[in-house]
Amino acid sequence: MEDGVKYIFKTLLKVPIIIVVTYFIFNIFAFCFIYFKMLGASYIVMQTAVENNYLPATELTTLHNYINQFNDIEMVSNAALIVGDDGTNLVVYDGVTTDPTVPEGLTTSDARRKTQYGHNVTVGVTCRFLPVWPLQHGRVEGFNPGSGDGTDYIGDPTTDMVVDIEANNITITYNVPGLKYYPDLIN
Amino acid sequence: MSVKTIFYTLIGTIVVIVTGCMLVELFNISIYSSQIANLAKVSAYQSCALFTQETYKTDLTANYGAVASPDILDSEGNLYISGDFYPGDTVEEIYLALYKSSDFTTAMSPLRSTYTNLDLMMKGLENNGHVTVPAISWNSSNADIQANRNATKANQFYKDHYTPANLGIPYMDIDTVSKMFRWNLAQLYSNCDSDLIQIDQTGKQFVNYKGFRCYVQDAQITNCTYEVYYMGKDPTGNEPNNHANESVAADFTARTGIRVKDVNGDTTGITVSTTKDIAGNIVKDNAAVTVVEVDYTMPVAYQGITPLDTLFEFVWNNSVEGLSGGPVDRTVTEDFDNLTTSQVTSTNVNGSHTIPSAGKLLFVLVN
Numbered sequence: 366m367e368d369g370v371k372y373i374f375k376t377l378l379k380v381p382i383i384i385v386v387t388y389f390i391f392n393i394f395a396f397c398f399i400y401f402k403m404l405g406a407s408y409i410v411m412q413t414a415v416e417n418n419y420l421p422a423t424e425l426t427t428l429h430n431y432i433n434q435f436n437d438i439e440m441v442s443n444a445a446l447i448v449g450d451d452g453t454n455l456v457v458y459d460g461v462t463t464d465p466t467v468p469e470g471l472t473t474s475d476a477r478r479k480t481q482y483g484h485n486v487t488v489g490v491t492c493r494f495l496p497v498w499p500l501q502h503g504r505v506e507g508f509n510p511g512s513g514d515g516t517d518y519i520g521d522p523t524t525d526m527v528v529d530i531e532a533n534n535i536t537i538t539y540n541v542p543g544l545k546y547y548p549d550l551i552n
Numbered sequence: 553m554s555v556k557t558i559f560y561t562l563i564g565t566i567v568v569i570v571t572g573c574m575l576v577e578l579f580n581i582s583i584y585s586s587q588i589a590n591l592a593k594v595s596a597y598q599s600c601a602l603f604t605q606e607t608y609k610t611d612l613t614a615n616y617g618a619v620a621s622p623d624i625l626d627s628e629g630n631l632y633i634s635g636d637f638y639p640g641d642t643v644e645e646i647y648l649a650l651y652k653s654s655d656f657t658t659a660m661s662p663l664r665s666t667y668t669n670l671d672l673m674m675k676g677l678e679n680n681g682h683v684t685v686p687a688i689s690w691n692s693s694n695a696d697i698q699a700n701r702n703a704t705k706a707n708q709f710y711k712d713h714y715t716p717a718n719l720g721i722p723y724m725d726i727d728t729v730s731k732m733f734r735w736n737l738a739q740l741y742s743n744c745d746s747d748l749i750q751i752d753q754t755g756k757q758f759v760n761y762k763g764f765r766c767y768v769q770d771a772q773i774t775n776c777t778y779e780v781y782y783m784g785k786d787p788t789g790n791e792p793n794n795h796a797n798e799s800v801a802a803d804f805t806a807r808t809g810i811r812v813k814d815v816n817g818d819t820t821g822i823t824v825s826t827t828k829d830i831a832g833n834i835v836k837d838n839a840a841v842t843v844v845e846v847d848y849t850m851p852v853a854y855q856g857i858t859p860l861d862t863l864f865e866f867v868w869n870n871s872v873e874g875l876s877g878g879p880v881d882r883t884v885t886e887d888f889d890n891l892t893t894s895q896v897t898s899t900n901v902n903g904s905h906t907i908p909s910a911g912k913l914l915f916v917l918v919n
Contacts, residue, residue, distance in 0.1 A: 401583075408587065415594055415740065482602065483621045485744045542739040544598035546605050 384499055392496040395440055399494055400535055403444075406432060407490045407537040410446065414488045418543025420448065420476045429458050432490055443533055444492035448476040455538065457491065482546040489538030573860035577763075580857055584762040588852065591740050593911050596773070596848045599732035600724060600915045604717045608638050608646045624738045626749040626757050633738045633769060637731045647713045650725050651677055659778060660716060660723060666780050666840050668833075669719045672706040681710030698831035719837070722844045722917040723778075730772040733848060737768045763857035766909075771850035774910075783812065784826040784839030796824045796839070808843060808916050822918050841918060849910040 406428075413424050420428065428446055435444035445457040456475070476486045621635035640646035650656065657674070664671040675683055685703040688696050708714075716723035741761040742748040748760045758765040781804040783796040801812040801824075811821030824839040 404583070412590075412594065415591075416598070483739070540743045540745065542736070542744055544595070544602075544736050544740075546602050546607055548605070548607075548610060 381499075388498055396494055396496070399435075399438070399441060399492070403435070403490050403492060403535050403537060406435075407488075407539065410488045410490060411539040411541055414476055414486050414539070415541050415544050417479075418482065418484065418545050418547070419479045419486060420488065425458065425477060429460055432492075433460070435492055440495050440497060442493050442495055444490070447487065447489040447491055447536075447538055450487040450538075450540075455487070455489070455491070455536070479547065479550065480543055481550045482544060483542050485540055486543055487538060487540045489536065491533045491536040491538075493533045494535055570860065573858040576858050577856055577860060580763050581854065584764060588741075588761065588764060588766065589909060589911060592737065592771075592848065592850055592909060593913055595736035595740055596733055596846060596911065597913055597915070599729050599736055599773075600722070600844075600846060600913075602732050603724060603729050604722060604915075604917065606715060606717060609643055609713065621735055624735065624742075624749070625746050626751065627747045628751070629746075630757075632746075632749050632757050633734050634731070635735060637728055637735070639728070643713060647715075650728065651715060653725070655726065656723065659776065660721070663721065663778065663780055663842065666782055667719065667721060667837050668829075668835050669705075669709075669837055670716060670721060672702055673709040673714050673716070673719065676706035676708075676710035676714075679706070679710075681707050683707050695831045698829050698833070701829075717917065720917050721842050722915050724773070724776045724844060724846060724915070726773050726776060729846075733773055734768055734771050737766070737771055737850065741766050741768065758853075760855070763855055765853040765855050767851040767853070771848070773846060773848050775847040777845040777847075778842055779845070780840050780842050782836060782840045783824045784834070784836050804841060804843075808914060810841075810916065810918065841916065844915045845912060846915055847910070847912050852909045 410420070410428055413420055413428070417424070425446075425448075432444050432446045435441045447455045448458045449456040458477070476488045480486065620637055623631055623635045624633040626632045638646045639649040660670060660674065664674060683703045683706040685707070686696060686699050688700045692700075738749070738759060741759040749757060750760050751757055752765065756767065757769060758767050760766075781800055783800045783804065785797050786795045796812050796815050798815050801815040805811055805815070805821075811818050813819065813821040813823045815821070822841070824841075826839045827835045829835055
């Protein structure tokens with residue numbers, strides 16, 4: 366009888382451990398999958414910036430729509446395209462402003478503005494990976510102020526979004542030189 | 553816990569660590585080796601495009617991409633890649649250095665029979681803009697008038713600093729394009745961060761790109777091969793005409809992806825035509841397209857992103873001297889131009905562990 370009770374308790378302990386370990390392994394695979402997808406997307410963004418010195422409006426919209434699709438994955442939130450660096454934070458594309466006046470304090474070129482050969486431009490992608498655990502309650506974390514708790518970013522959401530990148534656990538950025546010479550641009 | 557268990561645990565831990573490191577290195581190599589190759593191709597292509605734009609003619613200031621770009625420094629503040637691209641300080645100096653060189657003459661001479669304007673341009677250069685212009689009068693023959701026109705044109709080409717690019721021929725000066733190539737590579741691989749330009753054990757600078765050692769200063773354009781696709785003769789061999797030779801056009805399209813109009817009923821693409829000058833000579837310039845095949849290379853070694861390499865080096869460097877003499881010399885070879893497969897694989901010949909990352913691209917100018 367004692368052995369039977371021992372066995373029951375051991376089983377009761379083993380089952381949740383096995384479940385948690387299985388979820389852990391699943392989360393590792395899911396993280397790797399999402400990371401590599403973001404890496405591939407970041408490479409495309411980088412190559413576009415290198416070949417044009419900035420992200421032209423058409424490509425910008427296409428890339429933004431592609432990165433936005435990642436938000437449809439349940440385990441991803443806050444997926445966004447990085448278009449600059451204001452010296453403190455990375456600046457993400459808001460989906461609207463394609464040719465802005467460079468905000469005060471932007472120390473490197475905004476990737477939405479055409480620059481001359483050799484000038485640096487900071488581009489990349491960012492997102493937050495949300496692991497899945499058993500008995501986890503459902504939550505919605507939104508990027509727009511109306512759909513979520515709205516605390517995942519700082520700054521004015523109606524203009525450029527300034528994202529605290531520490532909130533996102535996958536951030537891939539490149540600081541690349543533009544390699545196209547524009548004869549009509551004055552340095 | 554028995555002695556056996558302790559050993560099993562120790563060995564198991566080492567196996568897990570080494571296997572984990574190897575998997576990480578394997579993923580790193582798989583992902584970033586293709587990135588290195590692609591970025592090298594982008595750099596080479598953009599350097600060809602920059603050279604073709606002849607920025608020295610419009611902007612002689614040392615601004616980005618014009619005549620020169622800022623020098624690239626390494627992590628210790630020493631010069632790594634110079635930003636001086638062109639050989640000279642004035643338009644005249646640069647023009648003459650590029651187009652009176654033996655490399656230019658060797659590369660473009662075979663094309664003179666196809667391109668009338670190129671022939672005139674080279675005559676202007678050979679005579680320093682003083683090609684003898686034959687006098688003509690009211691009763692001169694067409695041949696004489698054409699000779700007069702040609703000589704005048706040759707002199708005008710020299711005076712206006714005409715280049716093959718102005719005539720629709722993508723000539724690449726290997727030295728200049730190589731300098732631009734290296735500058736592009738160094739900036740790209742280092743993420744514009746001089747801290748990633750480091751120095752190896754032998755004192756040689758390299759760019760650390762995701763665990764790869766890219767010896768960008770030894771990257772170069774190794775060769776440019778020019779091939780002319782003359783589409784002027786129609787299938788029956790007649791010229792001049794406005795219909796491209798379909799077999800030549802098909803070869804051209806297959807190689808470059810650029811379509812030719814009126815070939816196989818195609819209504820889009822480039823148009824070709826041949827004409828006659830007043831002396832009756834066929835002018836082939838508008839029916840010929842030159843494709844340049846650019847070969848480039850860059851030495852690459854791998855240092856890894858995990859301590860695995862350090863571990864192997866520690867084991868390797870603690871070898872005992874054997875019958876053949878001292879320990880293996882693992883210095884990096886300097887002779888990248890003549891790097892052979894045996895040198896890369898052998899650890900006895902200069903101990904080279906670099907591999908040339910080579911590539912090839914096609915560059916076309918359509919006039």
